[in-house]
Each structure stands twice: as C-alpha cells, then as structure tokens.
Amino acid sequence: MRDVVRIVELAGPVPDDGGSPDLARLEDFRDLSRADRRPDRPGGRGLVLAEGTVVVRRLLDSPYPPRALLGVSRRISELEAELAGLDVPAFVTDADTMASVVGFHLNRGVLASADRADAPDLDGLLAGARRVAVAEAVNDHENLGSLFRNAAALDVDAVLLAPGCADPLYRRSVRVSMGHVLRVPFRGADWPTLVAALRRAGFVLGALTPSGDVTPESLAGTDRVALMLGAEGPGLSVEALALADHRVGIPMAAGVDSLNVATAAAVAFHAARPAGVS
C-alpha cells in the first residue's frame, strides 16, 4: 500500500505496548465482549467501534476522529483509498490473533475505533431539516440502529433522542444501522428543550401511536415534520403525546401487536415524505 496509515504487522503473541503510542491503541479492540463499553460504566471506554468494510468506510467518512484499525490483510487492503494519509496505526494480522485481542471471532475481518465527537448544536441541526425523527425511550440497541438505517434510507435529516434512549454509538447499534448512525446527525435532550427548538424551527409534531387519528400521508404536504416515536410496547409517554400537534396512526389489522418501532418509522417516513419526492 502506498502513502497509507502506519501498518503494524502483528504475528504470534500480541506484544505489550513497550511505550509505543501506536501499540497502545491496540487496547481499543481488547476484550470487546464485555458489555460495558460506555464511558460511564466501570471499564467502559466509550469509543466508537465499526465492524466490517462497509461500516468502517462510513466511520472514516464521518465526523468521528479515527484512532486505529485492526484487520486481516485482505480487508485492510480493501480500505486502501480511504486510509491514504490517515495519521493512525492499522494493525494487520490473522483471524486468530484478531480473535485473541477482541475476545471472540469476528466474521467481518476488520474493526476501526474512533473518538466520540461533540453533539451538533440543536438549532443548527434543525435549520436545514425537513423531516426529523424524535425517539423516546427506544432503549434497544438493535431497534435504535434499525431506526437510523431507515432514517438514512428515507431521507430523514436528523434523529433527536428524548430521554430513555439507548446509546446510538454502542457497537451493536452501529452495526445494525449499517454505519448510518455515523452519518445521520443526532443529539439528545429533554422534551422541553427538544420541543422548544422544534417550534423555533417551524416543525409540526406528529406522534406515532396505535390510537392515531390521522394517517402519515396527511403530513406529506407539511413543510417540516418531526415524527415522534416511542418504544415497542409502552409507546410514547403521556407527556410526549400531549406535546404533539397530531396523533399519527398506521392502519393496522385487528388483533395484531404494533409494528416494530423502526419499521413503523419507515412506513410513516415514506408516507409523509415531502410532496415532490417521488
């Protein structure tokens, strides 16, 4: 590879860092099976971790400052163009050594770590937006990841996180989102802060709920729509429902549990897409 990150070949037992700042970065990938990756948990490092070529590519194209890569030769080679000139170490090794670092076998062959970044300014986030999702208490990492994937596919400009949501930058969310949590801007805040900003920016608030009385299609003509989404099961809180301008329902067969929250969001965002988007 030409003009690339610093390739560090690993073979045999993984060395300790011996004072090398590059080798110290190998710690980013150590023992990933521990659940507590959040900075607020004991032992949690709170890094952003991307798995697989597609998602690593999105990470390298994101606002999150990359720290290091670890992968088998073939996967690191696939990323040659994106890695050119990057000032980070890329550890190239075999699958068994990767597994001994990470703590289990990954079937995607490459990992990248990055630092978190400051959350974007709320008003700035909303300034150019036409469609945003507002998730409340979506505390399942996979559902949250799927929500970001669907938001990215359906041209949703931002995801706002009301209280109780999982961490979108947790490894499993990143993976399930196919890396789109690294692409769709988001930030968390309490309901009063979120709603004040949405009102300032001229958004109409639609709460998705099984008891909705308007279809999502009825919002297609509205310039700026914030679609509020609650977790599967409990749905939106009474507080959240009271803040909405409209209760939006997806017509559903009798006797069926609600759709998964990310699926319901996809249905509603497609139906409420701005007029002119064919």
Added chain:
Amino acid sequence: MRDVVRIVELAGPVPDDGGSPDLARLEDFRDLSRADRRPDRPGGRGLVLAEGTVVVRRLLDSPYPPRALLGVSRRISELEAELAGLDVPAFVTDADTMASVVGFHLNRGVLASADRADAPDLDGLLAGARRVAVAEAVNDHENLGSLFRNAAALDVDAVLLAPGCADPLYRRSVRVSMGHVLRVPFRGADWPTLVAALRRAGFVLGALTPSGDVTPESLAGTDRVALMLGAEGPGLSVEALALADHRVGIPMAAGVDSLNVATAAAVAFHAARPAGVS
C-alpha cells in the same frame, strides 16, 4: 386448574418415558440448540415450536395440531383458558429442569410443540385475497419471520414462497414473527405454478426493486396486488423480474443500501393498501 390438559409435574432428574405416551412427548423439547430441526436433516424432527405465552397462544389458535407444552407453573397458568379440554400433556416444571431438557435457558418460560399441517391449496388461498406477498430466496429466518409479522399487521392475506426461501416454521422464524407465521397462510411453489395461480385469480404482479419506476402508491387502486420481494443484497432474480407487470420502487436517499426486505415490504404494503382502508 380446572378441566385442563393433562398436567405432568416434573421435578428432579427428568425421567425416561417408561412407555408413557405422555412422557414420550417430552422429546419434542429435547436439545433444541441443535440447528437441524427440519425433518429433512439428520436428527431433525420438523415440529412447530412456539416460545412464550403470546406465541404459544397463537399456536393453540392455529391450524397446527398441538402435541405438548413445557413450562414453568406461572406461564402454564396464564394459558389456562386456551388449554382447557386440550388432549395433550403439559409438563410443568422449574426453570432449571426446563433448561436441562431444552439444552439452554429460555427466558420466556413456556414452549409448545405442534405437528406441521398440509399446505393450503393455492387457488383456495388466493380466492378471497386482495394483497399477497411473494418472497423469493428470502433465506434468512429472521427476515422471513419479520416479513410475516409485517404482513399480519398490514392486512396481507397470504405469503407465497418462491424457491430459495427459509422455512417459516423454523423456531427462530416463528419467534421473530411473534407467532404470525402460524396465522398468515402461506405455501411454497415454483415460479410458473405461482404465477399461473396468481393470473387465474386476477392479481397484478408488482416487483419491489431499487430500479423500480412506479411507486407502491400507484397500486393502491388495483383490486388484487401480489408484491414480489427478493432477498436483501441480490434482490429478485432476472426470471422473477421478467414475470412482473410493474417494477415498484421506494424512493431512497442517494448512497444508501436498500432497506431490509421486511421493512421494504411494510412500506410498500402500507402504501399500496386498497383504497378505502384508512
């Protein structure tokens, strides 16, 4: 419990059947972690297995003849009404004994087994239907389960399985579908057989594809719509696309991978729902 299935209390080491037809049914739940549950695989039994109260309830309300239940006392009690009069054994035991039978800890506390049933007649299936899904090569059990869940929620009358699909009655599909594979009728056949039956019944065929040139909304006014769906990644085969009357596309942001197949199906089925379904 009154007037109920035959309760068989299990405590301590699980007995061999000693010639008891009831105890022999405990084999239905033995060693579930083996992947090969299909009748065509060595050791596969090909039973229908439901996990958790909600799904077991759907199984007991389905065309599949129940064989036995295994659960902790609280979960079996919740099913009292559905179990009344059923001619099957219900093994009531503790979580550890359940785990020793099943081979791992289940967190849903109750299992039911049933025999498979004959697939419904294709023409009969389509006679009263207005919206059907036709899946091709959806070989992931979770995606197939999600597809059935979404089909049930959005009033899809049947799911047809073109070649290459996973087994909808595999345990994981049943679970992810929330039991709706036991409720939405389905059957498999080759493409010529499926298409001939769909034509006889007056269906218009729409193939969901990223290169689609009509929106799903454009099919809302059509009386009978069959929506063809391919697996994530490869999509529909050239053969399948050639059979379609319309290529249906969901407007998607630039540079985004396609939606998950079950999510895309939900978006399209909502958008193409018959006029008059609000």
